[in-house]
Amino acid sequence: MTDAIRRLRLSHVVLPLPSPVSDAKVLTGRQKPLTETVLLFVEVSTEQGFDGMGFSYSKRAGGPAQYTHLAEIADVAIGQDPSDIDRIYQSLLWAGASVGRSGVATQAIAALDVALWDLKARRAGLPLAKLLGAHRDSCRVYNTSGGFLQASVDEIKEKATASLEAGIGGIKIKVGQPDWKTDLDRVAAIREHLGDTPFMVDANQQWDRARARRMCRELEQHDLIWIEEPLDAWDAAGHADLSRAFDTPIATGEMLTSVPEHMALIDAGYRGIVQPDAPRIGGITPFLRFAALAAHAGLALAPHYAMEIHLHLAAAYPTEPWVEHFEWLNPLFDERIEIRDGRMWLPERAGLGFTLSEQMRAYTKESATFGRP
Structure with a gap:
């Protein structure tokens, strides 16, 4: 029996580091010390009651762009069969075709792609x-x-x-x-x-x-x-x-x-x-x-x-x-x-083997939901 994506929740998360860190790009003057990691989380739910979670990230710049881009095209995935991961991927690429097929454009899609693989493995009852x-x-x-x-x-x-x-x-x-x-x-x-x-x-x-x-x-x-x-x-x-x-x-x-x-x-x-x-x-x-x-x-x-x-x-x-x-x-x-x-x-838990913490919710700066509850 086929399933369909019912709901997507996107979260823009800013995770502070315990202390700033520097690699050679800082010492050579090309970047500033790293103080935080910005993440895009996607939680996906299906009509049959299955769930998945995925994320992408950026350092220093790009996090808000990832969130904004996926928010523009996420509704394309609603109603599609979550098993058809590459088909969904291609439809998202075409929805955002004018910004290309690399960098922020696909790093935004990555969070949903990871969530769909997590969902598929959870549904199978297997670690990914x-x-x-x-x-x-x-x-x-x-x-x-x-x-x-x-x-x-x-x-x-x-x-x-x-x-x-x-x-x-x-x-x-x-x-x-x-x-x-x-x-x-x-x-x-x-x-x-x-x-x-x-x-x-x-x-x-x-x-x-x-x-x-x-x-x-x-x-x-x-x-x-x-x-x-x-x-x-x-x-x-x-x-x-x-x-x-x-x-x-x-x-x-x-x-x-x-x-x-x-x-x-x-x-x-x-x-x-x-x-x-x-x-x-x-x-x-x-x-x-x-x-x-x-x-x-x-x-x-x-x-x-x-x-x-x-x-x-x-x-x-x-x-x-x-x-x-x-x-x-x-x-x-x-x-x-x-x-x-x-x-x-490897964890024995299904999927990636992780659930989101309350701290992740506390670090969330904005979120958006697509589809229906």
């Missing part, structure tokens, strides 16, 4: 990973939130130790400062502190090609799991060249906002680690489309941020991935993900 076809019940997990550049080396060491004691398996820190020697000193100090613990660094796009080659060469000695975004995110050829030149894997992709942008890496001969972000690429539907192509190309996967979504998608990837741990979104949900033995474990 099991609905997709899981290859594993847990994924390797690393922490980033303790390694930002406003923190001293001693602070990073303390936070890294706490993360490892909490069961996290790897540590990532930020690099890419104006003084590259400071970067190397910090990396050496943290590597010494961590011993043989898996260790990653992230330059957040702050090197040109010449500096990136020199830094990658210097960093080879530290046995890193990867060097992330050494170049501008859209420099597919540059990232491909680096991925073939060094033993340390190169990772990139978190900033890309469409499947074609990610495919440019593969077309350029990239051999590194891909880091698609489901809310940024436009939802789970395009994420899965690119993941199939990345797996065919033999690329490793380490999705960016949003572990509440990406744990499921990583668990369904053919080769062993990494999932990024950020505790920032914890206040928005009633449940927590189990982390132990260096791994993040």
